[in-house]
Amino acid sequence: MQAYALAAVLLAGVAQNPGQSLPPGIKLKFGDRFSVIVRGFPEYSRGYVVLDDGTVVGYGFNRFKAEGMTLGEVKAYIKKELVKTIKDPDVTILVDSIRSEFVFVNSVTGQVIGPVNHQPDLSLRMVVSRVSIPERKEDYEVRVFREGKEILRSPLIKVLDGSTKLGDMLLSPNDSISVLDRPAIRVWATGAVKRPSEYRVIEGSTAQQLLLQSGGVSDGLELTSLYKVKLRRGPQVLDVDVSPTAQGFPLEAGDMLFVEVPKVLHITLGGEVNGIGERRIREGLSLLAVLEGAGGITGGGSYENVLVFRKGQTYVVDAGKIFTEGKLVDFVVEDDDVIWVQQNLKRVTVLGEIAQPGQILMKPGIEVRLADAVAARGGVGLRGSMRHTYIGRKQADGKIKVTEYHLDAYLKDGDTSQNPLLEPGDMILIGTPKGFTIEGATQALSSLLIVETIIRR
Incomplete structure (x- = not known):
């Protein structure tokens, strides 16, 4: 009788739906209640509850571990036990009630949506989409805990937007989902940027994003050929490619981004090359880099035998060796150079x-x-x-x-x-x-x- 008294307490708040059957493959758990019906033997037909230790105590069979068993497995076990006293017993198992299970959600935004009833097809995206999130979803992350261990950590936007399968992850009963601020790191932007300062950025941000956040390069340096972007990380100084096609350069805590302005040279381009006329370039560029930066030579021009007029002297440079021999000619352009690309006579x-x-x-x-x-x-x-x-x-x-x-x-x-x-x-x-x-x-x-x-x- 004590067992049934305990069962009555445990079933408080349990959804009652006598006579239902569990979907195939679904297993009993603590708090579920079922009935055993033995046709022609009413004394063996009784209701039972799965106790907190997962067992069931019944009439005509010994205590057994029902938690984790399907109804078919329970029926087979009880029938096997009843055969000892009843010849060929006709046994039916019906579910009287199923204890509701939940997943738990909390959010740093302050919204509490409470426990969510667990269903077999309940996905992470279905739960998280119920949380009211401010406009900047990229500032938040999702963490999923199961049995006290973190099993997933992801930016919120990746869970919601469907670009990955993270949001399709099926949840288990008692999972805990937290929507939290993404950790921030402290970095600096200095040099020729519009707003040099210390910045707190989301972990995983890139150097390119920091450059934009600091206002971009100072006025007059819009051309990437006129500045260099570097990043100081401890004793290292790293070059950063900020061109539109470059991959993101991930930041680490303590990084210092700085825009370095080299000396600006004035040169003149002429002949069979695009972008003829006076041009501003940064110091240290090779002849080939200057020609390519201007848009390359015309269809009638040649990279071979390029004329460079410098301080009263004339240089003839074969800038096309990179194409014919795979060798880069390291001819560096200087201030006031006049560069003339000749016709392709070949x-x-x-x-x-x-x-x-x-x-x-x-x-x-x-x-x-x-x-x-x-x-x-x-x-x-x-x-x-x-x-x-x-x-x-x-x-x-x-x-x-x-x-x-x-x-x-x-x-x-x-x-x-x-x-x-x-x-x-x-x-x-x-x-x-x-x-x-x-x-x-x-x-x-x-x-x-x-x-x-x-x-x-």
């Missing part, structure tokens, strides 16, 4: 029965073969023949030597000997199906070159 000419007669520029580091040149000028014309293609090349004595190639043999059969590598100054003649003799091809090239030169001028 070109080949395609004439004859070609769709678009004309020249092709040969860019540094990119090889051009006969088939490439023909394709670049629109392919062979209607009256042309790939069977008869000719290349005129200047020799050491100044004379032009003409060689015939069967480009169709390369295109059809892969004969690479018929698709030679071109050199600057080569002249290509696309013939007709009848072809030319070498002498005829030489004369035709000469005539067409004269016409093409006059037209180009």
